[in-house]
Amino acid sequence: MQYLRRMPASSATDRSPCILALDQGTTSSRAILFDRLGQVCGTAQQEFAQIFPRPGWVEHRPQDLWQSQLAVARQVLAEQGVEPSSLAGIGITNQRETTLLWDRRTSEPVGPAIVWQDRRTASRCEQLLADGHADLIRDTTGLVIDAYFSATKLAWLLDHVPGARERAQRGELAFGTVDTWLLWQLTGGRVHATDPGNASRTLLFNIHTLSWDPALLDLFGIPASVLPAVMPSSGVMGHTDVALLGASLPIAGVAGDQQAATFGQACHRPGMAKNTYGTGCFMLMNTGDQAAVSRHRLLSTVGWTAAGRAATYCLEGSVFMAGATVQWLRDGLQIIERSADVEALAASVEDTGDVYLVPAFAGLGAPHWDGHARAALLGMTRGTGRAHVARAALEAIALQSAEVFAAMEADAGMPVDQLRVDGGASANNLLMQLQADVLGVPVVRPRVTETTALGAAYLAGLATGVWRDVDEIAALWQVDRVFEPAWSGDRRQAKRERWRQAVERAGHWARD
Secondary structure, rough: OOOOOOOOOOOOOOOOEEEEEEEEEOOOOEEEEOOOOOOOEEEEEEEEOOOOOOOOOOOOOOHHHHHHHHHHHHHHHHHHOOEEEEEEOOEEEEOOOOOOEEEEOOOOEEEOOOOOOOOOHHHHHHHHOOOOOHHHHHHHHHOOOOOOOHHHHHHHHHHHHHHHHHHHHOOEEEEEEEHHHHHHOOOOOOOOOHHHHHOOOOOOOOOOOEEEEEEHHHHHHHOHHHHHHEEOOOOEEEEEOOOOOOOOOHHHHHHEEEHHHHHHHHOOOOOOOOEEEEEOOEEEEEEEEEOOOOOOOEEEEEEEEEEEOOOOEEEEEEEEEHHHHHHHHHHHOOOOOOEEEEEHHHOOOOOOOEEEEEEEEEEEEOOOEEEEOOOOEEEEOOOOOHHHHHHHHHHHHHHHHHHHHHHHHHHHOOOOOOOOEEHHHHOOHHHHHHHHHHHHHOOOEEEOOOOOHHHHHHHHHHHHOOOOOOHHHOOOEEEEEOOOOOOOHHHHHHHHHHHHHHHHHHOOOOOO
16 A cells, blocks of 8 residues: 655635635535645534435435535634635535425425435336336436436425425426525525536436426426526636625536536546545546446436536446445444444454445445345344444445446446545545455545535636636645555455345335
């Protein structure tokens, strides 16, 4: 393994101007200040409630998302002594696919935020598949039909919130993913917009024409009047209401969390790939200015756009449960007190004792797309202890990502020589070593692992002149540590084959 020295964080006043990145995730809102060298110089974070009304349902309170995001933005500026007027701009990055609907006049939500993990519309998706719509969806949006995406969530809100469909048809309601909701609130309801990357996660957006698709709106029963405008990912979308932060600031970068992380990891050239270890795992490969057609059930998605330039596209594989699996060990099984404790516990045993945890708590994502899979813990004996389960949980994160990596290499038609990693769980050295072992290629962790927020900051900074171009940004990327694979090819193959057997046993379990 290669080790490189960590550098201390800079102060907010060392390398001005600063960019404020608002990172609205699945379990918390964060605000991070970045200087012009891409270094963190201040951060604040606030968790919010996760709501599980029924098995397979996951919701947030829309006001929790907004109020927590505003609170941490104010907090980081106050703690770092930064005058809001000195900021070059704001970048927004967000949990994707989560679906909100609100009143245009009052800005009040008309229902819960239905989270990307929510499976309540799985049967509706199966009906769409049975009716033969898979090819239309794939060819137009680059996606598969799954409850993961926004369209069936939005249709559910329109059909289940009393009067919502009629109000939407009269133009009284606004739909948005989380970026749109924050943009609306930050601008005092003056801007209803999204970027092409977030729009491409709705099942309603044509990724080739970069516009909402009338045929898809008709298929899902979505009135066009609820949709936001689509604006470049890097460009000024609007300005903040002065009363919120004390200055009118340009909101100049917007990207979904995984597109932002890819940009923040400086994966600016075709063939470069990254994996983010957050609530879920999300692996993206830059495919350039062409939307790749996956033969292995990966997704083609818009990465980012800038005014006057061709869109950048990505191949993506989504794993629904990564850090959330460790949270389950903490909150559900209560075998660890803090999420960070999982590394030491898992390292206390040499292997899992042939125990496998398939964390299909919210179904399985790529490449399986099984909304009715459910979690399974297999292979236990009387000798199985909590350390074996903890290690199986880490292996599960790595093995799920390895499935996506293999599919990505097959689609690309060439080997990928390294995987750049980021996200909270990338700090877990045992997990990163396991990831390298099951992949068979080096895993590279950058010095700044807050790449989701960093990508949003870079997009905003490009639009406001903090950085000239992507080459200047790429030169700022620095390695912290490289994890080299240590397993033999035979051991790797045996582990992955055993994993496939475990996944088969967890599949198609739940009933509506």
